[in-house]
Amino acid sequence: KPLPLDGLQVLVTAGPTQEAMDPVRYLTNHSTGKMGYAIAEAARDLGAQVTLVSGPVALDEPTGLEVRHVTSAQQMFDAVTEHFATADLTIMAAAVGDFRVAEVANDKIKKNGRTSITLELVANPDILAWAGSHKKADGSQALCGFAMEINAAKKLAHKHCDMLVANNLRDPGAGFATDTNIVTVMTPANNATGAPNIEHWEKMDKHELAERLLIKLAAIRLSNLGQSPDDQT
Numbered sequence: 001k002p003l004p005l006d007g008l009q010v011l012v013t014a015g016p017t018q019e020a021m022d023p024v025r026y027l028t029n030h031s032t033g034k035m036g037y038a039i040a041e042a043a044r045d046l047g048a049q050v051t052l053v054s055g056p057v058a059l060d061e062p063t064g065l066e067v068r069h070v071t072s073a074q075q076m077f078d079a080v081t082e083h084f085a086t087a088d089l090t091i092m093a094a095a096v097g098d099f100r101v102a103e104v105a106n107d108k109i110k111k112n113g114r115t116s117i118t119l120e121l122v123a124n125p126d127i128l129a130w131a132g133s134h135k136k137a138d139g140s141q142a143l144c145g146f147a148m149e150i151n152a153a154k155k156l157a158h159k160h161c162d163m164l165v166a167n168n169l170r171d172p173g174a175g176f177a178t179d180t181n182i183v184t185v186m187t188p189a190n191n192a193t194g195a196p197n198i199e200h201w202e203k204m205d206k207h208e209l210a211e212r213l214l215i216k217l218a219a220i221r222l223s224n225l226g227q228s229p230d231d232q233t
Ligand code: C5P
Pocket: 013, 073, 092, 093, 094, 095, 096, 097, 098, 124, 125, 126, 127, 128, 129, 144, 145, 146, 147, 148, 155
C-alpha cells in the first residue's frame, strides 16, 4: 500500500543546542526534542527517508532513520547545510541558541574572588533563515519553521518558510516538555490581501500533530510544484 510520503527525503532538526563557556559549562534551553523526534518518526512511518539532526536530548534513539548528533548551533548549521539540498521537506523544530560565547575559555573559569564577570556573546547563524534563502526555485523544497510567539507571521515571510507553526507557551498543554501541543499554523498569503493564512488547531498529541503537519507540508510542496495530491497516483 503506498504511503503519503513515499519517495520523499525529509530533514528535521530537534532539541536544544549547547554553547560552551569553558570545558565544563554551557548555555542551553529547556527543549526536550519531543516535537522534533515525533516529526522525524512520523515522517519515517509515512514512508519518507529521514535525516534527524538532533541536539543533546534524553530521548531514545529512533530506528529506521539517520540521526546526526550535534551539540552547538554551529554544528547543527553544518549538518543542515550538508543535507538540505537533497531534502524535499524540511522541518526545523530545534530550539537553537541565538548566541554563543565569543571566546570559549580553555580552562574552567575560576571565581578568583570576583563578584561578577562579563561574558561576551555573538550571534549564531539562523539555520532556518539560511534554508529559506537556499530553497530551489522550482518549488520542490517545502520548509517549515516553529516559533513561540503568536506574532510569528513576520517570521514566515522573513525566513521564506512555506509553513510556520506557532505555539503559545502560556497555554497549558503546549510547548516544551509536554506530550501535547496547541498550535497555530500559518502559511503564506495566496490572495491579494497579503495576510498569511492562519489556522488554529485544537490541542493534540505531539505524534498526531507531527503527522498532520507533515501531510500539510507535503500538500503545500505539491501545490508549489503545480500538482495536486491526486496527480501522484
Ligand atoms: O527566530 P526564532 O528563533 O523564534 O525562530 C524559530 C525558528 O527558527 C525555529 O524553527 C528554529 O528551529 C529556527 N531557528 C534556527 N536557527 C536559529 C534560530 C532559530 O533554525 N539560529
